[in-house]
Amino acid sequence: MKDTILLVVDVQTALIEEHPYNETKVIKNIKQLIHTSRQAGIEVVYVRHDGGVGGDLEINTKGWQIYHEIAPESGEMIFDKKYCSSFLKTGLKEYIDNKEIKTIILVGMQTEYCIDTTCKTAFEHGYKVIIPKETNTTFDNAYLTSEKLYEFYNYMIWDNRFGQLISVDDLEIELQRG
DSSP states (O other): OTTEEEEEEOOBHHHHTTOOTTHHHHHHHHHHHHHHHHHHTOEEEEEEEOOOTTSTTOTTSTTTSBOGGGOOOTTOOEEEESSSOSSTTTSHHHHHHHTTOOEEEEEEEOIIIIIHHHHHHHHHTTOEEEEETTOEEOOOOSSSOHHHHHHIIIIIIIBTTTBEEEOHHHHHHHHHHO
């Protein structure tokens, strides 16, 4: 899986401090995949949202920082974005195309916003998208609980349409095999 990256989207301090759905399990799983990816020589790439002046994700604030438990190591790439798509005006596509990446393992926040948009955009660009179970999360909204949003997008929208849902354990076995 050398033509693969682990893409960690918007797991930022302000969002985690709001306690999204299944927070503990999601962080644990993302940490585990980051560790396994690094061990297997798979690049970990981060995307961070800039929410604008005065917002919880205002650039250079504590809330904007990547959550400390899954923070990048020195030299790992971070792409900053202002839109739901991790690809729009970030340089991410050019970066991963230069590395001849074919597969994106997608994890992060928020399920119905930036993960959904990034998943569909990656699919449109021709990448294989792998979405490990319980590695994306969100919050309740006026219409649906966060749990229902997670289930709807993961099982009804993405799986076998825009990407492949796989358990963290099964993905780790694949990553370790190379």
